[in-house]
Amino acid sequence: MEETKKWIWQHKNYPNFPYSHAELDSLLSKVSRNTGILEGTISSLNADNITSIQIDAVTNEIVASSEIEGEILNRDSVRSSVRKRLDDTFDYINDSSTYHTDGLVDVLMDSSFNHKPLTTQRLHGWHNALFPSGYSGLHKIDVAKYRSEEMSVVSGRGMKEKVHYEAPPYTTLENEMDVFLEYVNTSKDNPYIKSAIVHLWFVIIHPYDDGNGRIARAITNYVLSKELGFNYKYFSISSAVKDDKKNYYDILERTNKLLYNKKFDFTEWMTWHTNMINHAITISLENIKIVVDKTKFWDRARNLNLNEKQIKVLNKLLDAGEGKFEGGLTNKKYRSITGTTQVTASRHIKELVDKGLLREVEGHGGRSTCYDIVLKNKII
Numbered sequence: 001m002e003e004t005k006k007w008i009w010q011h012k013n014y015p016n017f018p019y020s021h022a023e024l025d026s027l028l029s030k031v032s033r034n035t036g037i038l039e040g041t042i043s044s045l046n047a048d049n050i051t052s053i054q055i056d057a058v059t060n061e062i063v064a065s066s067e068i069e070g071e072i073l074n075r076d077s078v079r080s081s082v083r084k085r086l087d088d089t090f091d092y093i094n095d096s097s098t099y100h101t102d103g104l105v106d107v108l109m110d111s112s113f114n115h116k117p118l119t120t121q122r123l124h125g126w127h128n129a130l131f132p133s134g135y136s137g138l139h140k141i142d143v144a145k146y147r148s149e150e151m152s153v154v155s156g157r158g159m160k161e162k163v164h165y166e167a168p169p170y171t172t173l174e175n176e177m178d179v180f181l182e183y184v185n186t187s188k189d190n191p192y193i194k195s196a197i198v199h200l201w202f203v204i205i206h207p208y209d210d211g212n213g214r215i216a217r218a219i220t221n222y223v224l225s226k227e228l229g230f231n232y233k234y235f236s237i238s239s240a241v242k243d244d245k246k247n248y249y250d251i252l253e254r255t256n257k258l259l260y261n262k263k264f265d266f267t268e269w270m271t272w273h274t275n276m277i278n279h280a281i282t283i284s285l286e287n288i289k290i291v292v293d294k295t296k297f298w299d300r301a302r303n304l305n306l307n308e309k310q311i312k313v314l315n316k317l318l319d320a321g322e323g324k325f326e327g328g329l330t331n332k333k334y335r336s337i338t339g340t341t342q343v344t345a346s347r348h349i350k351e352l353v354d355k356g357l358l359r360e361v362e363g364h365g366g367r368s369t370c371y372d373i374v375l376k377n378k379i380i
Contacts, residue, residue: 005258006166007165007256007258008255009167015201017197018266019270023271024270028193031277032192035281037281037285038234038281041288049292051087053287053288053291054086054234055082056287057233057234057235060236060239060287061108062101062238063075063078064236064238065213065218068214068238068241069213069214073104074098076096077098078101078104080095080096080101081097081102081104085105100132103128103129103130107126107129107214110125111222112233115225118219120181124144124145127215130211130214130215131143141210146170146207146208147209150170151170151206153165153167165252165253168204173207176207180201180205183201184198184219184222191223194223194227195227195273195277197266199216199273200252200255202215203216203252203256234288235284236283240279251268251269251272254268286321289321290318290319290321293318293322294318294319296375297314297373297375301355306352309348310348310351310352313337317373318373322374328371329358330369331346331369349371357373358373358374
């Protein structure tokens with residue numbers, strides 16, 4: 001009796017990934033248009049702003065990609081590792097990077113800047129950078145080589161254990177990856193469709209003991225950076241995925257199980273993935289606005305003789321954006337941020353209001369008076 005086929009890689013038409021072109025046409029036009037808007041916005045910025053946006057994008061991508069897999073990184077350490085690579089003014093005396101975060105940055109930088117063909121050796125190098133100790137948590141794993149055992153993705157324990165996915169046999173990995181890399185390096189598919197296919201396809205193969213999701217997103221990053229012609233892709237794929245993490249895992253499971261994907265159709269995945277890129281671009285454009293607003297703000301405020309504590313608070317408000325600092329700035333919050341007394345905080349805030357840098361938020365008063373940053377008002 002023939003064994004029941006459960007997984008997409010067991011289908012006779014695998015590794016083809018058919019989808020409805022008609023259903024994707026409008027969405028592909030939208031994401032292409034938004035990518036052009038992003039590229040045009042970046043081209044209008046000065047060099048310092050571009051560097052700042054690059055640093056933010058790389059940092060966000062690394063932190064979010066690890067968070068998707070349950071690893072919470074120290075953002076300051078990641079940012080320090082990124083700045084070492086991108087910022088000529090980096091202060092090595094106050095370097096807070098680690099060997100691990102340096103390795104994560106190496107992976108993302110290589111996937112973004114190095115447009116040479118993707119090879120097995122290169123992927124193994126990325127894997128080694130993810131797991132320099134040879135361990136994933138407390139478990140020893142195969143590093144810089146394909147897995148040597150069967151692989152299942154499960155949740156729960158005992159009677160409640162649920163198998164979400166079983167990967168192709170380890171004995172097929174060399175052939176699977178040869179076909180995969182041939183597609184990555186030679187396919188002329190639409191870049192957004194191609195990025196969706198390589199993301200899904202690598203997750204299907206699951207060639208490593210651990211880190212498959214992070215490397216799949218790095219390969220997606222590689223394809224988009226190379227195919228779209230960016231020197232660096234200024235949006236974070238993983239930030240968008242993290243915002244929709246539950247759907248990410250749900251749609252992967254529905255797509256990879258023949259029980260749900262009986263028609264062997266990948267339109268739903270292509271649609272979700274393209275929407276994810278659109279969301280990533282939206283996040284990037286919002287972040288660019290914050291960077292530009294900060295630059296214009298400090299251009300106007302440069303000669304107003306602000307003290308270090310006032311500058312620190314203003315940067316906090318600028319990072320949040322106008323109207324987005326939770327609850328507004330109060331005397332108490334000013335003291336918490338700066339460690340000043342109530343009297344000093346009141347004086348500092350009044351000075352900032354008098355100089356047109358802060359404004360009192362309407363609807364508040366008395367002891368609960370709160371303030372917000374002023375981005376566009378004329379500075380006195």
